[in-house]
Amino acid sequence: MTFGNILINALFWLNIAGFGFYLISIGSSRNWKLAGRTVQWLKVSIATVGVFYLGTLFVHDQFGFKYVYENSASAQEFLYKISGIWAGQEGTFLLWLLMLAVVNLVLAYTIRDLEDWTMIFAAVMEIMLCILLLKRSPFELMPGAVSDGLGMNVLLKNPWMVIHPPIVFAGYALAEAPFVIFLASMARGDKTAWTRLARPWAVFSWGILGIGIFLGSYWAYEVLGWGGYWGWDPVENASLFPWIVMGGLVHGLFLQAYHKRYIFWNAFMAVVAYLMVFYSTFLTRSGVLSNFSVHSFTGLDLYLPLMMSLGFIALIGISMLVVQAKRLPAEAEQSKNSKTRSALLNATIYCFWIFFGFVFLGTDWPIISSYIAENPSTVPGRFYNLTSLMVGIPLNLIMFVCPVIFGGGKEKPFSVGDLVAGVFAGAFSTIVCVFLGVKNVAALVFVFSAGAALMTNALQLGRHLLSGRLSFASYLAHAGVALLLFGIIASSLGSKTERFVMVPGGSKDFQGYNITLSGVREYEFGHRAFLTIEGKKSLTARMEFVAEQAQRMAVNKPFISRFLTGDLYLTPIQVFRSGGDSEEEKYLRIGQGRFDMAEDVKVYFDGYDLEKMQQGTVGIVIRAETGEKKEKFTIYYGPGQDGMFSRETQMKERAIAFEVVSIDPDSKEIILRWRNVSEKEKEEMTPVQTGVVFQASVKPYVNLFWLGIILMSTGALIASARRFVNNRKNIN
Amino acid sequence: MKSKYIVGTIVIIACFAVGIYSLKTSMTPYVPFDEAMKITGRDVQIIGDLVKESSSFDKQSGEFVFSVKEKETNVEMKIKTSDSLPPNFEHSTQVVAIGSYSDGYFNASRILVKCPSKYEKKAAEEADKG
Numbered sequence: 001m002t003f004g005n006i007l008i009n010a011l012f013w014l015n016i017a018g019f020g021f022y023l024i025s026i027g028s029s030r031n032w033k034l035a036g037r038t039v040q041w042l043k044v045s046i047a048t049v050g051v052f053y054l055g056t057l058f059v060h061d062q063f064g065f066k067y068v069y070e071n072s073a074s075a076q077e078f079l080y081k082i083s084g085i086w087a088g089q090e091g092t093f094l095l096w097l098l099m100l101a102v103v104n105l106v107l108a109y110t111i112r113d114l115e116d117w118t119m120i121f122a123a124v125m126e127i128m129l130c131i132l133l134l135k136r137s138p139f140e141l142m143p144g145a146v147s148d149g150l151g152m153n154v155l156l157k158n159p160w161m162v163i164h165p166p167i168v169f170a171g172y173a174l175a176e177a178p179f180v181i182f183l184a185s186m187a188r189g190d191k192t193a194w195t196r197l198a199r200p201w202a203v204f205s206w207g208i209l210g211i212g213i214f215l216g217s218y219w220a221y222e223v224l225g226w227g228g229y230w231g232w233d234p235v236e237n238a239s240l241f242p243w244i245v246m247g248g249l250v251h252g253l254f255l256q257a258y259h260k261r262y263i264f265w266n267a268f269m270a271v272v273a274y275l276m277v278f279y280s281t282f283l284t285r286s287g288v289l290s291n292f293s294v295h296s297f298t299g300l301d302l303y304l305p306l307m308m309s310l311g312f313i314a315l316i317g318i319s320m321l322v323v324q325a326k327r328l329p330a331e332a333e334q335s336k337n338s339k340t341r342s343a344l345l346n347a348t349i350y351c352f353w354i355f356f357g358f359v360f361l362g363t364d365w366p367i368i369s370s371y372i373a374e375n376p377s378t379v380p381g382r383f384y385n386l387t388s389l390m391v392g393i394p395l396n397l398i399m400f401v402c403p404v405i406f407g408g409g410k411e412k413p414f415s416v417g418d419l420v421a422g423v424f425a426g427a428f429s430t431i432v433c434v435f436l437g438v439k440n441v442a443a444l445v446f447v448f449s450a451g452a453a454l455m456t457n458a459l460q461l462g463r464h465l466l467s468g469r470l471s472f473a474s475y476l477a478h479a480g481v482a483l484l485l486f487g488i489i490a491s492s493l494g495s496k497t498e499r500f501v502m503v504p505g506g507s508k509d510f511q512g513y514n515i516t517l518s519g520v521r522e523y524e525f526g527h528r529a530f531l532t533i534e535g536k537k538s539l540t541a542r543m544e545f546v547a548e549q550a551q552r553m554a555v556n557k558p559f560i561s562r563f564l565t566g567d568l569y570l571t572p573i574q575v576f577r578s579g580g581d582s583e584e585e586k587y588l589r590i591g592q593g594r595f596d597m598a599e600d601v602k603v604y605f606d607g608y609d610l611e612k613m614q615q616g617t618v619g620i621v622i623r624a625e626t627g628e629k630k631e632k633f634t635i636y637y638g639p640g641q642d643g644m645f646s647r648e649t650q651m652k653e654r655a656i657a658f659e660v661v662s663i664d665p666d667s668k669e670i671i672l673r674w675r676n677v678s679e680k681e682k683e684e685m686t687p688v689q690t691g692v693v694f695q696a697s698v699k700p701y702v703n704l705f706w707l708g709i710i711l712m713s714t715g716a717l718i719a720s721a722r723r724f725v726n727n728r729k730n731i732n
Numbered sequence: 733m734k735s736k737y738i739v740g741t742i743v744i745i746a747c748f749a750v751g752i753y754s755l756k757t758s759m760t761p762y763v764p765f766d767e768a769m770k771i772t773g774r775d776v777q778i779i780g781d782l783v784k785e786s787s788s789f790d791k792q793s794g795e796f797v798f799s800v801k802e803k804e805t806n807v808e809m810k811i812k813t814s815d816s817l818p819p820n821f822e823h824s825t826q827v828v829a830i831g832s833y834s835d836g837y838f839n840a841s842r843i844l845v846k847c848p849s850k851y852e853k854k855a856a857e858e859a860d861k862g
Contacts (some may be wrong), residue, residue, distance in 0.1 A: 350744065358751050365759065377759040378777065378830070386754050390747060499814065501794040573815075576791045586785065693794040 002065075004057075004139025007050040011097065012130040014043050019123035022116045036119055040105045043126070047098035054091060054138055058084045063149045067091060067138040073151035080152050083162040087152050089285060089302070090138035092165055097129045099166075099173035107177060110728075111197060117184030124316075125176050128309040135305050148665065154546060160219040164212060168239065171209030172277045175242055177201035178249065179274035179317070182267050186320045192256075195266060199253040200723030202270070206246040207716025213239050214709040223557060228492070229705065232381040237363040238280035244359065245273040248352035250716075255345040259338055264325055265349070271317030278313055282306040283363070341406060344398050351395045358387035389442050392485055396449030399478045400426075403456040407463075418456050425455030429486055436494030436700050447489050454482035470722060477715025484708025491566070491702035499573075503691035511698045512536070513568060520575065520690040522645045527575045529692045536563060543572040543694060566700035574693040577675070587661070588672040598656055598674045601626050605670055609634050620646075620660050620670055629653050635660050650677060760830055765802045765809050769833045778838060782827050782845075783808060797837070800827050812837040 001009070018039035025032035054067075058081040063069040071087040072080075086092045104122040111118045155161075178198035185194030216239065217229040230236060249269035255262045285302055361368075362379040370376035404418045429451025430444050438444060457479040464472035496511050507516040513535035520529045526546040533539040544557040556572040588596040590605040597603070602625040609619025617638025624631050631653055637646040637660040646660040655677040662671050760775045768778050780800030787798035795814045801807070811829050824845035831840035 350740070354744065354747050354751075357748070361751070361755065365755070369759070369761070373761065377761040379755060379759050380775070380830075383754050383758045387751050390750060499794060501791060574789060574794065574796065576789050691791065693791075 002139045002141065004050060004053055004065075005137050007046055007053070008094075008130065008133045008137055008139070010046050011043060011050070011101075012127065012134065014039050014046065015123045015126045015130060018043070019120055019127070022119040022123070025116050033116065036116070037108055040101070040108050040119070043101045044098070044105050047094070047101045050094055051085060051098050054085050054094065055082055058082065061149070063146050064142050065138070066140045066142050069142055069146055069149045071149070071152050073149040076149075076151060077157075079159075079162060080157050083156070083165075084152055086165040086169075087156050088138070090133070090136045090140075092169060093129060093133050093136065094138055095166060096169040096172060097126065097133065099170050100126055100129060100176060103173045103177055107180070111181065111184075114181060114184040114188060114190065114193065114197065117187045118180050121180040121183045121187075121316075122176070124312075125180065128312065132302060132305050132309070136302060155223060158219055158223050160215055160222065164215040164219055167208060167215060168212035171205055171212050172242070172281075174201060174205035174208055175246060175274050175277050177205065178270040179313075182270045183316065183320055186267075192263060194270075195253055195256050195263065196727065198270060199250075199257065200720045200727060202246060202249050202253055202273075203716055203723060204720035205273075206243065206250050207713050207720060209239075209243045209246060210709070210716065211713045213243055214713075218706070222560065229702075232362075232384045234363050234366075235284045237359050237384075238283045240359055241276035241280045241356065241363075242273050244352055244356040245269055245276050248349045248356070249273055251345055251348050251352070255342060255349070259342050259345075262346075262349075264321075267321055267325075271313075271321060275310065275313050275317060278306065278310045282310055341402075344402055344405075347394065348398050351391045351398075355388065355391040358391070359384065362387075389446050393442070393446050393449050396446065396453045396482065396485065399453035399482060400449060400456055402478075403460040403475065407456070407460040418459050421459060422452035422456040426450075426452035429454075433490055433494060436490060437496070438489065438493040440493060443489050443493050447486060450482045450486040450489070454479055454486065457482060473715045473719035473722060475715075477712050477719065480708045480711025480713070480715055482708070483704050484712060487701055487703070487705030487708055491699040491705060494700045495697050497695060497697040499693070499695050501576075501691065501693050503689045506691075510696050511568075513696075515570075515696060517692065520692055522690070527690065527692075529572065529575075529694070531559070531570070533561070533568070535568075541570060543570055543692070545572050545575045545692070562703070564703065566698055567702050569697045569699055571695040571697070572692060573695060576691050576693065577689070586674055588674060589664075589669050590672065591667065591669045598624075598658075599676075601651070601654060601656060603658070603672065603674075606632070612636065612638065615639075618663075622649075622658065622672075624651055624653070624656075626653060637663070765805065765807045768809070768838060772832060772834065775830055775832055775841070777828055777830050778802075778809065779826060779828050780809065782824050798827075800829070810837050811840050811843075813840040813843055815840065815842055 018036055021032050021036040021039060025036060057065050057068050058072050059078070061068070061072065061074045063072075067088060067090050068084070071084040071091070076084070080087075084091070086095050100122075104119065104126065107118055107122060108115055178194075178201050181194045181198045181201070185191070185197075213236075216236070220231070220236075221229040246269075249266060252262045252266040252269055256266055285306065362383055365379045366376045400422050401419075404415050404422065407415060407418065426448035430448045433444060433447045438447070457475045461472050461475040461479055464470075464475060498510055500508055500510075500515070502508070502517040504517050504519045507514060509515075513533050516532045516534075518530045518532050518540075520527055526544065529543045529545070531541040531543070533541055539561055541559040541561065543559045546557060558572065559570040561568040586598070588598060588603055590596045590603065592605055592607055595602045595604040604623040604625070606621040606623050609621055611619065615638060617636050619634040619636050621632065621634050624633075631651060633649055633651075635646050635649045635658060639645075648657045648659045650657040656674055657677050659673045660670055661673050663669070664671065760777050762779060763771065763776045765778060765780070768776050778800070780802045783799040783801050787796065789796050793814070795812055797810060797812050799808050799810050802809070811827070811831075813829070813831070826845070828844040829838055829840035830842040830844075831838055833839070
């Protein structure tokens, strides 16, 4: 057994021990609890050692470990060797376990009377992750020796992807807290104690999950070249499940704190939120949606353990809900003002649930439809767009009126000035979107409500900040949500897009910009297209068409020019050859001394010419035979301006041209690209040109989307910090 | 009190009715090739094996054309798309295309691919070991 696997086993057994110590500690002496806490410290220490150990395996290129082999290579940058820890399935489970252990350690010291039961349930949650890790360990060894790793998936080599997974898994770990606190409270018979204790955790988890999800969308915007930040892909949608339910719980717990309502449904949401953490993991990692997601997850043998974890969480959660529901106190009578607030909060929670219902239904539709129809169906983005509008409008209106009705406090319950300011802001936002070309009436209503909500929340935020009141966080978060929603409509429905097919020297006008393709260069991993853009300011742009040999995949990296009022976004689509009539390209892969066929031509790879080795250039000696005729030529492969490249070399006897694309570092085979050179091309000596197809779009006010996310998440984090402090001081 | 619940229930039912209607009209079912050729004016999905070396690029229109073969029937279908191809298209084994059929081509607005992924490779390695 490897050292890493010993650590995982140790974590499993420590959780069993922790479970036992806390179980004995119920109604027993303090010593058992002390033993339980010691186990918590040990678990955090061992999980930290595990993650660090995995990190050192990456840094020291230990490709004898399968996980390192699959996610790293000796030439990989240091930063991406570190992020290799969470680049695959197994490593993320280990990271998740560490995060969970840390959350549970903090819980042990802060949850006071509920410590024993909370830690018992927390141990069970950790045990489930340990089982996943025992099934799929990042410390498994390779069956044989290898010289280098496959390298990290090229899509993940982005700074945002370095921090996105740890934040999402921190959010997942935090989502466990409200769930186990509820279970503990019920097990102890404390009836309502859990809601106050769980509230800061729920808000914190919601904020962190939001940051994680939207960092992922920022990565997609920068790297994937989809042309957007959200594609309603099943994998993206699944990450929304726990976030939406947690959003409902945050509002439900607020309702309960002030109006003593909703206690059962809050418990229900705490259970569903954590269930959704595992369900989204199940959807994205079990392979059930692999036919329907661009993320192409394929089946791992985690189907059964994930299904069992899900079943267990559902069973324990639902049984607690059913058995204990009767022991919950009756909901309190309310005043008129309190009734209005309750009604609005209730409506907010309904909106969260309706939104959740639609996203859940749409994402699961391929699975559901495979049972009820012969052919499974998927649901396109327009379904989600429509249903989001339907839920977004009432949510915005609630955010708009709440500060107007309740912002002035008890002395001044209704502010007509704020109402008027909100209506003006809404009207202004609508006019801006009409000018951008948005014609959809529902979208304009949505924009009006978002603009109005932004204004009333911003006014309250300003007042709170000026008067030094600390309860501004919710206004900050709501202003952020309104800004985010406005940014979505403006940048998507106000966007203008055009597709261009261009060869070097070509030039086109687009939305006030003149875009010229100045050149396309081939380099070791693909092509780079260089453009000059004249418009608001002069720019030089670069789009990349990357085809990484080691990963056997191609990635197109967009170019984004950011302006305060919106982005210019160039999406690379395709590289093509221009100049002859038959540009179809084919590839040969030949080992030294061997041959492959290009039509009826036997193409031998005779060896290397190392004369120019000093300059870093290697000559590839090729022998081409057609019947009786033989010819020998050398193709030089060396460093160009943007990496390794070779010039195209034509045969004398046949109209075939060759280029070296790359040399496989493991097998030492060469990869040759060849094509038929047309007669016309030969006669006219037309130089072969490489052109590109790309899509240009302008995305007005997309920055408001990102700013909205920052404000929303900051608001949530401040609110949770305030709740944690208040809980310590025993203030409601 | 009662009227509040009635209004709430009606609103929720109305929301879901609109949602379900939208789901019904916008969903794109998987259909066999022969059926896809008959359905017009509505998006459907087809799945097939990528026919190697069948892909070509029309530099005038900027469109990409390739063929897929249906596993069960061996029927080939030409797919035309102006969408950017998924990152791993060149090495894909199976292709999912979403769009509709007209004039001899399946005009795909979106292409998804299934690749011989590293996880499958891992399974193969284990099989070798076993």
